[in-house]
Amino acid sequence: FVPSSTNIVQRQNFMANFNGNKGKMNSGSNKNVTRRRMAGGEGGESEWVKALLENTAPEPGAFEQEMKMKGLLGNKGGENTKLTANQELVAWLEKEGDVYLSEQSSWGEAPHPMAISTDTKDEITNESSGRGLLARRDINDGDNLLKIPIKLCLTKESARKAVGKDVLPPEINEYLAIACQLIHERYVLGDKSFYKPYIGVLPETTEVNPTFTWSDEDLVFLEGSPVIAATKSMQMKLQREYDALLGGEDGLCNKYPDRFPKDKFTYENWIWAFTMLFSRAIRLRSLKQGETLAMVPYADLINHSPFSQAYIDAREAGDWLFSTGEEEVILYADRGYRRMEQIYISYGQKSNAELLLLYGFAVERNPYNSVDVTVAIAPRTESFVKELNDDSIPVDPLAEEKIAFLESVGRDSIVDFPCYADRYPVELLEFLRLMQMTPEDTRGKALKDFDYSRTISAANEAAVLTSVIDAVKRQLDKYPNTEEEDAALIKDKAMFRLLSYNQRMAIRHRRNEKRLLKRTIAALENQIRKQGLDDPDLLRRAEGSTLGQLLPGDERKYGLKQKTALEDRLEKMGLPVDLR
Numbered sequence: 260f261v262p263s264s265t266n267i268v269q270r271q272n273f274m275a276n277f278n279g280n281k282g283k284m285n286s287g288s289n290k291n292v293t294r295r296r297m298a299g300g301e302g303g304e305s306e307w308v309k310a311l312l313e314n315t316a317p318e319p320g321a322f323e324q325e326m327k328m329k330g331l332l333g334n335k336g337g338e339n340t341k342l343t344a345n346q347e348l349v350a351w352l353e354k355e356g357d358v359y360l361s362e363q364s365s366w367g368e369a370p371h372p373m374a375i376s377t378d379t380k381d382e383i384t385n386e387s388s389g390r391g392l393l394a395r396r397d398i399n400d401g402d403n404l405l406k407i408p409i410k411l412c413l414t415k416e417s418a419r420k421a422v423g424k425d426v427l428p429p430e431i432n433e434y435l436a437i438a439c440q441l442i443h444e445r446y447v448l449g450d451k452s453f454y455k456p457y458i459g460v461l462p463e464t465t466e467v468n469p470t471f472t473w474s475d476e477d478l479v480f481l482e483g484s485p486v487i488a489a490t491k492s493m494q495m496k497l498q499r500e501y502d503a504l505l506g507g508e509d510g511l512c513n514k515y516p517d518r519f520p521k522d523k524f525t526y527e528n529w530i531w532a533f534t535m536l537f538s539r540a541i542r543l544r545s546l547k548q549g550e551t552l553a554m555v556p557y558a559d560l561i562n563h564s565p566f567s568q569a570y571i572d573a574r575e576a577g578d579w580l581f582s583t584g585e586e587e588v589i590l591y592a593d594r595g596y597r598r599m600e601q602i603y604i605s606y607g608q609k610s611n612a613e614l615l616l617l618y619g620f621a622v623e624r625n626p627y628n629s630v631d632v633t634v635a636i637a638p639r640t641e642s643f644v645k646e647l648n649d650d651s652i653p654v655d656p657l658a659e660e661k662i663a664f665l666e667s668v669g670r671d672s673i674v675d676f677p678c679y680a681d682r683y684p685v686e687l688l689e690f691l692r693l694m695q696m697t698p699e700d701t702r703g704k705a706l707k708d709f710d711y712s713r714t715i716s717a718a719n720e721a722a723v724l725t726s727v728i729d730a731v732k733r734q735l736d737k738y739p740n741t742e743e744e745d746a747a748l749i750k751d752k753a754m755f756r757l758l759s760y761n762q763r764m765a766i767r768h769r770r771n772e773k774r775l776l777k778r779t780i781a782a783l784e785n786q787i788r789k790q791g792l793d794d795p796d797l798l799r800r801a802e803g804s805t806l807g808q809l810l811p812g813d814e815r816k817y818g819l820k821q822k823t824a825l826e827d828r829l830e831k832m833g834l835p836v837d838l839r
């Protein structure tokens with residue numbers, strides 16, 4: 260789930276323009292706003308008819324009937340309980356939060372534009388994506404889709420109130436606090452919980468299936484993928500957090516057995532709570548008191564599309580005249596939607612590895628997909644080469660200077676970088692240009708005096724690109740089977756369906772990773788050709804050079820990897836402790 264406040268700012272600009280800036284409608288930064296206003300119509304006759312149709316609900320229940328016929332309400336057993344749960348959630352939001360969710364218009368209220376589907380499907384893979392929200396009628400770009408008051412959300416504040424401010428101190432990590440509240444509401448209070456209608460629509464762990472909940476037998480299907488290392492460290496981290504806060508000797512279960520009964524605050528329930536948090540919690544960035552992590556009922560029924568421009572954030576409720584001072588979570592449509600279409604938001608620019616690890620699904624066409632690749636280059640100092648005991652490996656006369664330079668800029672000689680289908684990070688190139696420097700390149704100048712964001716020399720660039728190719732090939736070699744073998748498995752639909760959901764996800768995922776890596780190799784080879792770096796002399800230097808290769812001993816010396824790029828990104832989410 261994601262965050263940013265541009266959408267809200269656009270909306271505010273829109274109001275400012277509408278109210279007092281009419282002469283400047285086309286000015287620069289407000290192009291978007293102008294487009295919206297045009298789409299909203301100028302009140303002509305056809306606009307009236309459209310508005311009337313939009314605001315006049317068809318027979319109550321007609322939409323649900325149509326969804327049912329299309330199978331969007333689910334036709335398997337057990338769906339009735341899901342439908343009842345949906346209705347209970349809607350009734351609760353209306354009663355406790357004054358949220359207007361009616362399909363009919365009322366004074367000052369347009370009919371609510373969305374409906375809950377209990378059984379949405381991924382259009383490409385046909386896998387279930389659980390509940391989702393559909394457009395009840397045609398929706399215009401910029402329409403307000405929902406407003407949920409903060410008081411109905413689970414936050415650190417609500418958690419401290421519910422479980423006890425004495426046991427959850429003000430500085431407690433938000434994830435840990437909300438996890439405690441989720442367990443408290445679902446397993447301790449149960450039917451008596453104020454949040455019961457919300458808890459009632461939350462899925463089970465096995466309906467979400469993030470990789471940190473997978474068995475080792477299922478994880479084997481991901482062999483070779485960097486997602487395994489991230490999964491393992493997440494598993495360790497969750498266990499450590501559980502022991503430290505709840506289950507260990509000094510944990511809350513021992514200290515406060517009445518409030519933290521051991522049979523409710525189990526590790527299994529902890530994993531469920533974190534499955535909910537990782538897959539549904541939103542970071543609200545525009546609250547008065549700053550950022551807050553929140554579980555937002557109803558808004559968290561919206562599925563992810565990497566192409567959606569919509570995201571959720573908060574603002575003060577009401578308008579300038581009737582501001583109540585309370586805050587609410589809001590969402591505007593990022594584009595027009597046709598009736599019955601599923602509404603999506605973006606959970607952020609996430610790779611499939613991140614999505615699988617935290618949300619239990621991956622997207623077949625994901626422009627943000629990347630695979631973490633490791634480039635390790637041990638500077639070949641005299642002592643290091645001696646240790647390798649291999650006469651064919653030369654000492655690098657610049658090795659000591661490279662080490663000193665890396666240290667001075669706070670870098671390691673091992674880099675884990677996300678490799679995208681069409682790009683790789685500038686830092687990687689800069690790092691490799693430095694590591695591939697030879698006395699021929701420096702001609703006596705100090706290493707720190709070069710600008711590594713630019714090509715150093717044709718030979719250096721050839722060596723750099725060749726070492727990226729080497730690193731990507733090494734990553735490809737880690738998978739036990741080829742992309743073609745995976746493609747054949749997926750193509751045999753009958754056999755593929757016999758595998759479990761996790762296994763199908765794993766095979767699709769590793770196949771997509773391999774495809775991406777192969778494309779990268781092809782693109783790099785193409786780049787080498789296009790830049791004229793395929794000159795045999797240059798390539799001889801690149802290929803003859805052992806500088807860019809992970810040599811025997813490097814794995815041993817540098818084998819204990821630092822944080823992977825994925826772990827790095829996870830940390831930025833504000834997770835409680837170091838991953839290792």
Ligand SMILES: C[S@@+](CC[C@H](N)C(=O)[O-])C[C@H]1O[C@@H](n2cnc3c(N)ncnc32)[C@H](O)[C@@H]1O
Pocket residue numbers: 381387388389390391460461462466467538539559560561562563564617618619620621622
């Ligand atoms: C915020 S919830 C969205 C509502 C959810 N479908 C439900 O039933 O409650 C996030 C979860 O929805 C599912 N999901 C969201 N977007 C998806 C997509 N594009 N494909 C498959 N599953 C998706 C995943 O299980 C994910 O962990």
